[in-house]
């Protein structure tokens with residue numbers, strides 16, 4: 001009898017402890033896979049519990065709720081039937097109500113595909129060092145953007161050094177960008193360091209456990225059938241995220257077959273492609289592959305860039321080299337740096353309104369070979385030097401920073417912002433004006 005009572009007491013105590021742990025938030029909330037009508041809210045608790053998001057149009061009236069099945073520590077809740085371009089307030093909780101300590105956050109649903117409205121995008125490359133420099137770059141952007149909402153943000157890979165482990169993601173991403181993660185949807189790509197704890201062929205490992213990415217074209221674009229590469233629309237911008245690390249990059253491989261189909265189906269004003277390995281760089285890596293050490297970069301340049309240019313891509317964003325390098329409007333350069341000629345530059349200027357003037361592309365929409373600007377922005381966590389003398393570049397600097405993109409109808413302004421919130425580079429592309 002005494003043993004029986006003891007068992008009941010122990011069971012009661014362990015249940016209380018489990019629920020207490022289940023109330024303790026250890027990660028998030030963070031937003032994923034935003035579309036005009038839906039968004040995914042994720043978080044982690046120390047123990048298991050139910051998963052409920054309470055939300056509404058006013059912070060003081062969270063009168064709607066969505067529950068996911070199961071009693072889990074990793075919580076993933078899909079909110080659906082939302083109104084496009086609308087601000088919602090939310091908090092995370094259980095079937096008993098909001099979790100203790102959970103704040104009320106907000107998000108804004110994506111506009112309908114094709115809508116022309118001002119869009120701000122924050123881009124970080126190779127951020128995940130957990131060095132003080134990473135936080136300086138973050139704080140510079142937070143200060144610079146102020147109350148202007150970040151509509152979406154991109155991670156260009158090497159998001160968590162050195163092995164992309166869960167604990168490294170905790171420090172480098174979740175403990176660093178909590179505010180941004182809770183209010184703006186993050187759209188990542190895989191870097192070579194992230195790939196040390198993930199496998200793209202099976203879509204398994206830490207990166208794939210952490211992120212909820214579109215496989216079915218849920219946010220626009222052609223379905224890829226895999227989280228390893230995907231596309232989506234935000235307003236009048238088509239974003240293409242592909243994998244430069246651990247997926248077949250051959251011209252007839254599944255990824256590039258999908259890329260051709262996706263770009264051919266796109267009709268939006270702007271096309272932005274991003275992935276980790278840059279086609280042109282002379283930073284901490286070189287794209288010239290002189291010793292056979294950088295075949296990733298060569299394959300990207302030879303196999304992928306022709307498809308992107310044929311598909312009318314306006315902007316290509318990469319990391320990997322821990323610096324900032326930026327070309328003018330370029331087209332048709334698929335060889336080593338010593339094969340570059342002036343003929344590859346559609347516009348040799350700096351693209352600055354207060355300098356040589358904006359880059360102008362005749363067609364508003366995806367027209368082939370009207371020029372692409374290539375940016376390496378891999379210094380959001382550290383800088384690593386390099387010669388920085390690639391002849392395709394019109395500006396290169398060994399400086400910490402992040403990139404900001406502002407779309408407004410037929411105009412796009414890009415700003416490279418230092419860790420001191422200085423504008424180190426900027427350029428403008430205007431489309432649809434002959």
Ligand SMILES: [Fe+2]
Nearest residue numbers: 158191192320
């Ligand atoms: Fe890298």
